[in-house]
Amino acid sequence: MKIIKTIEEMKSISRDIYFDKKTMGLVPTMGYLHEGHKSLIAKAKEDNDLVVVSIFVNPTQFAPEEDLENYPRDLQRDAKICEELKVDYIFHPKEGDMYRENFSTFVVPGENMTDIMCGVTRPAHFKGVCTVLTKIFNIVSPQKAYFGEKDIQQLAIVKRMVEDMNFDIDIVGCPIVREDDGLAKSSRNTYLDSSQRKAATILRKSILRAKEMIDSGEKDAIRVQASIIEMIEEEPLAKIDYIEILDFETFERLKIIQKRTLISMAVYIGKTRLIDNMVIDLND
Numbered sequence: 093m094k095i096i097k098t099i100e101e102m103k104s105i106s107r108d109i110y111f112d113k114k115t116m117g118l119v120p121t122m123g124y125l126h127e128g129h130k131s132l133i134a135k136a137k138e139d140n141d142l143v144v145v146s147i148f149v150n151p152t153q154f155a156p157e158e159d160l161e162n163y164p165r166d167l168q169r170d171a172k173i174c175e176e177l178k179v180d181y182i183f184h185p186k187e188g189d190m191y192r193e194n195f196s197t198f199v200v201p202g203e204n205m206t207d208i209m210c211g212v213t214r215p216a217h218f219k220g221v222c223t224v225l226t227k228i229f230n231i232v233s234p235q236k237a238y239f240g241e242k243d244i245q246q247l248a249i250v251k252r253m254v255e256d257m258n259f260d261i262d263i264v265g266c267p268i269v270r271e272d273d274g275l276a277k278s279s280r281n282t283y284l285d286s287s288q289r290k291a292a293t294i295l296r297k298s299i300l301r302a303k304e305m306i307d308s309g310e311k312d313a314i315r316v317q318a319s320i321i322e323m324i325e326e327e328p329l330a331k332i333d334y335i336e337i338l339d340f341e342t343f344e345r346l347k348i349i350q351k352r353t354l355i356s357m358a359v360y361i362g363k364t365r366l367i368d369n370m371v372i373d374l375n376d
């Protein structure tokens with residue numbers, strides 16, 4: 093496995109892979125790899141001749157008050173994990189190379205996809221995500237790129253961007269990987285102390301209760317949402333950012349639970365903002 097730190101070298105490797113007629117899968121990450129990332133890498137290994145993992149803590153997707161400075165970073169540890177998973181290349185560019193002094197072009201997703209869920213409290217976030225992914229896609233030129241369903245809004249926005257901007261890349265969504273107690277794995281879980289860590293299980297528990305209600309016939313989305321809110325509000329360390337019950341395809345708010353319903357939430361546990369979701373398929 094090789095760690096590539098310059099854009100030029102990464103481009104040149106990508107060109108060679110292309111001319112060798114090999115397929116390449118990309119797993120974009122901000123590093124501090126965990127089982128969630130590993131599952132994306134495993135899927136990419138299955139599907140492609142070669143796998144590139146990008147590790148870049150992208151400053152343009154963090155608001156000034158967010159955790160850019162404190163975001164956990166450990167390249168050595170990540171490299172070991174990638175080596176074990178037989179990743180071919182880590183692409184780890186420098187911030188100053190990705191965003192040169194006169195950088196001034198951004199890719200902005202449509203408001204219809206960002207005026208809800210995480211886009212409300214993190215208004216510039218998806219602009220940063222789409223911009224950095226456009227750059228990484230252009231530098232790495234993968235045939236496929238792998239994203240977690242944990243970040244369900246990101247996945248939908250990236251799929252739309254790839255279609256709208258004619259990238260020749262298949263976007264592959266991968267299921268959420270969880271801790272034994274149900275908490276979705278996240279690099280941000282490292283911020284939680286032990287009591288917060290226990291409290292954090294409320295996200296999954298409240299979604300499971302909502303699913304039970306729906307399974308036993310509840311069709312009123314407002315009542316389902318109210319039950320989630322009530323359960324989370326009983327947890328003193330938790331503060332709701334949003335709880336949404338949406339049409340999975342359009343992200344429109346629902347009054348009545350329908351065939352494919354997305355339950356999506358962001359909840360602060362202390363200062364740490366955690367997200368989770370579940371897609372409920374009434375045919376299940």
Ligand code: AMP
Pocket residue numbers: 120121122123127128129131132238239240241242243266267268269270276277278279
């Ligand atoms: P991040 O490093 O947090 O930007 O995440 C990189 C990729 O890993 C994104 O596509 C995430 O959706 C995905 N990911 C993060 N956590 C999980 C998880 N628990 N299960 C599945 N995918 C995940």
